[in-house]
Amino acid sequence: MIRIDARAKINLSLDILGKRQDNYHDVMMIMQSVELSDVLTFREQEKEAGIQVISNIPGLPSAERNLAYKAAALVMETFKLDKGLYIDLTKRIPIAAGLAGGSTDAAAVLVALNEMWNLGLKVPELCALGAQIGSDVPFCIQGGTMLAKGRGEILEKLPTMPECFVILAKPQASVSTAWAYQNFKADNVEAWADTDAVIAALKNGDLEGICKHLCNVLESVTIPAHNEIAHLKRLMCKHGALASLMSGSGPTVFGLVDDEEKAEYIVEKLSDIDNVQVILTKTVSEN
Ligand code: ATP
Known part of the structure; x- marks a missing residue:
């Protein structure tokens, strides 16, 4: 069993530079991880059971519309894996709150499955997969203090913020x-x-x-x-x-x-x- 604490983020700065042809906006953001986390645990189960996400929040989507499920499905599709996976999701990060709660869960799934199934993905490859799920996922994979550009997926490490x-x-x-x-x-x-x-x-x-x-x-x-x-x-x-x-x-x-x-x-x-x-x-x- 693998356990991951999936951290929330705040934005120290969020600027919008313009609208793009793909309907996203070009942004310039300074993102900062905070200690507040969702907790995810993972275990493989018989393949007939498929992917299951069980959370402590009634009403949170549990299948395709849950970003944790989406991330697991993307890994299985990318690596042509036919496995069953049980994800226990304890949400502590408020939902639809501007704290990247869903994105950080998706990031945790990518990191966990890379480890659990020895996929050998390096951080840039994990981030490329993450960007297919959401613009904030690559940041959530890396965490810390970062400048985010493009639609949020182009990252540059910044000096660590003084602890506060x-x-x-x-x-x-x-x-x-x-x-x-x-x-x-x-x-x-x-x-x-x-x-x-x-x-x-x-x-x-x-x-x-x-x-x-x-x-x-x-x-x-x-x-x-x-x-x-x-x-x-x-x-x-x-x-x-x-x-x-x-x-x-x-x-x-x-x-x-x-x-x-x-x-x-x-x-x-x-x-x-x-x-x-x-x-x-x-x-x-x-x-
Ligand atoms: P961001 O700061 O990246 O915009 P947010 O904190 O505003 O994200 P989320 O908490 O990620 O928003 O939730 C946005 C929507 O995504 C919600 O309506 C929720 O139903 C859906 N969702 C799907 N999967 C999850 C998940 N694992 N955790 C929270 N919300 C999820």
């Missing part, structure tokens, strides 16, 4: 990533990302500099539809976060803090709000 505490606040709403990108209009963006400034701050190990330049242009789409995001951002800062931003297409808001006591204080303050799930986690330098 991350408070996640997930309002009840679910946001579809496709919806957010489809409704993006450059004219509605109030502040554009300065990716170079964040990279410079990362190079200097300057947490304050990173915090000063946090920016996500998709806030211009998701916040008007879900006002509680702006409210949560304000509350994070009011209670002591160095900075706060929406992650990915939202609606999760994160706050960054360099001190554990302060982080616990913010968690306590936000936990009183109805219909908001609050999670304390921290940045990690690798998977």
